[in-house]
Amino acid sequence: MELPEKKRVAVIGPLLPYRGGIAQHTTLLSRALGDITETLTISFSRQYPSWLFPGESDTDPKYKDHREPGCEYLLDSMNPLSWSRVVERVDAFAADIVVIPWWTVFWTPCFGYISRALRERNLEVVFFCHNVIEHESSGWKSYLTRLVLKKGTRFVAHTRADQKNLHSLVPGAAITVHPHPIYDQFPEPLGSLPRRKSLELLFYGFVRPYKGLDTLIEALGKIAQRDVMLTIAGEFWEGKQALVDRIEQLGISDLIEMRAYYHSEQDTAELFSRADMVVLPYRSATGSGVIMLAYNYNRPVLVTSVGGLADVVEQGRTGFVVPPEDPEAIAGLLRTLRPEDCEAMQPCIEETKRRWTWSGLAEALLDAG
Template sequence: MDLKLESFTRLYPDLLYPGKNDRDPEGGNPAVAARYMLDTLNPLSWRRLGTHPATTTVMPAWTFFVAPMLGAIARRVRKNGGRVVMIVHNVADHDRGGWKARLMNWQLKAADGFITHTEELARELRDAGHLQPITVVSHPPYADFPEAKGTLPRTHRLELLCFGLVRSYKGVDIALKSLASAAINDVRLTIAGEIWNDREELLALAASEELAGKVEIIDRYVSDQETAELFARCDAVVAPYRAVTGSGVLALASRYRRPVVVSDLPGFAGLVDHGRTGWLFPVGDDAALAHLLRNTITREAALAMNANLEQTGDGNDWDKYANAVLALAQPERRI
């Protein structure tokens, strides 16, 4: 199989991208070299890729801003006899709006088939009128992420981690308010990832008297190796999202066998077994999360889940994922 990876010379303009860097400074996976040619603001680059003689094009669907470009490429690919499989992370943006949903729908209409990571997202596609074949396959653990070397020392009895780009819908403020209310000692919450939204509010919460010495903020891109060290050091990963259709953070937690503390959104509830592989609490309820932190979530409780976390990885691998994509690309193929 001849595999080509096309990526972006420019994904977002500076106005829409508050981060410092949208490209992996470590260069990504050397086994598959990316060709950087796509520019979301230059339709000529879309046209060049759309005429590329690929039998199957696999693309993401995740935000309205790139939907016009990806929809145009998909239509050109199909016009030239290729098939298009879309890996759908969002049917509509987290910051929902009517015109944004219409742009997303325009892209999604150009697919021959969809991959989603949850049944909830598959239902959203059907409810939006997309009748193409849909395969639901869980996000596999990131097996290619490195092992930790143990370079980050533990300094607190309980180590918690919020990981990834910090945006309003991810509820990092809920984690901070809950930790302040829980009033527990010898705990550290590490927030690792560029802060895109609500910076002043989050920094003020972290600097409050109740959280003195309990919060570490790493406001920048985090390399794969540093990611490994952060997950290895923590006892549990906290993801108090207000909205979600899937999360790569849970796949990372699975990779490093760490339990998760998540809001009981449909996109999470089917992935977390409360009390066995993590803990669930009502969406947006910082008092409920504070109760869990005060009474239930301990280092010992997290360690006791290790055997259950080992079991959750069985059969949930990248071969299964790749076969699901190929089955949509080649309808006669079976997983």
Template structure:
């Protein structure tokens, strides 16, 4: 088969989102989606030259300190929210490339105006657009932020979400637009653990990820204090968006001696070791949409204790892949943990192994191509 002819037959798609060396789950998400999507399409990927102004990013940096590679080939690192010409440059690049559809990552109000503007310009030029919604609204956002987001998010032809909750919201808001749902795929970039970390006591808990108020770590610490069991250990891994000394002081104030803190951004080798050691990954979120942390837990075949919010309702099969409790209640967290054992959690691995088969990047790619079929081919 003629290669040039085959490439012309593939749909021309633009993908917008953060890519390495930018750090975080959404950057890894875009990267892994790109790797599969480029096999099925003639793909143009556009990322950031500058993702956030320094004052608006509470972490140490938005670049991955452990990233060893060069900028990824075939990715245009051009976007800068404070430079409107970079947005126009991205639009012109998509038009000149001949893209038929554009997929734009949607997760924070800071970038919503820029992506809404890009989407508007592309639609005026006859290019269909889809918002890939990691979060409809910023975590901890108030009514004003939600109001602004609702205005900006209208500017797309379709939406791709991970949770049934978000699908219901968007279907209600835009009954005439296409809304597709697909499970959050499993992150697969982690190396095999070498099992250097040995489990302590009778139960090893793990809280992982950026530490922000909505994630409920304070409730988990309170639950651990109520259990008052030195044989139940908790490891906290992740960069705190507030002063980490406050978190350590809070833990000490509760009298906890069985908590191990690693309050920094962690390399993938260490992540593998922490997950491998754990018996249970605890996600006591006060609110949530999807969760990349949950998919990492499933990658390592670890059960989850999560709250009945957002995407967790779709991601956890009660008693088989994990457990769900009501949000905001440290007593319920303590009660559930007290009922579990290392042996009982180990028995859940086969169910997790089977369940995670549907959390694939190939499935996400199929949904993107379904949008192309519905918005472009059948228009």
């Protein structure tokens, strides 16, 4: 794509060594933007206070000493003086566009101040909305979200569900919708994890109530005689003991491996490589980077018809879509699913991977300006 003029872009948000999907996304987007235009990237000296983050740490142990090339780690979420310094740095860079990710109201004070100050300097503020309405939503959260997002010049989202939610909060908003690119930065698997059963399933990522893991457990309880194994890989925000108790009540402990901790990139590669299918039994969502991670390893997904999950799954070609909170629907699919059925979807997944790239996302963001 030929740009009429080279726009100077500033990206403000979490990058490596911070962990999680938003940090991965912002890192890869900033790299893609840096490949095609002048880019300033600013990340956090401190992202969350330790008492607020529910996991062991908000940084990836593998990258604890990593500093993203060219990134300036200036922003402290709890220090307003740093917010002002970030605004001055962006102004000195003479940015034309400032990209800020949005996913939770925790960022209302910090990103609200920064976006308002940037707009006062007549800079274009683009909010990259990963989650317009929070999973555990409430009226006050929607109010705070609207308070910040109305300071945006335009918006980018990955799903039509987020587009719809944005229009409800910011009527008339200019929104670009572009598919979530594939997470292709993860390493190749070494094949270190042996298979245990005929059908291997994977639930991956932070375990939170909205992700519906309990629905998947109930489904497994309905097919207890099936030669299937589920790996749960991720830290629990809450409810771990209740889930363990229910697994024992259903008598399916031998069908489940619990890996309730953070997984490195190499561990992640091994887990996805062993799985025949990745399951996202969410009861609410707008989108999920886990789907793109599964596609990276040519693994089909089983998702529910909530938010934008079904938008990126071709029924029977890259995965399956079932109703939310319906254990019988999941059980019905798993009763007859074979590893060969999953393997047969790989050519279509490969085709999808070629379409959804980070360079394409970066170009779409700039082209819409």
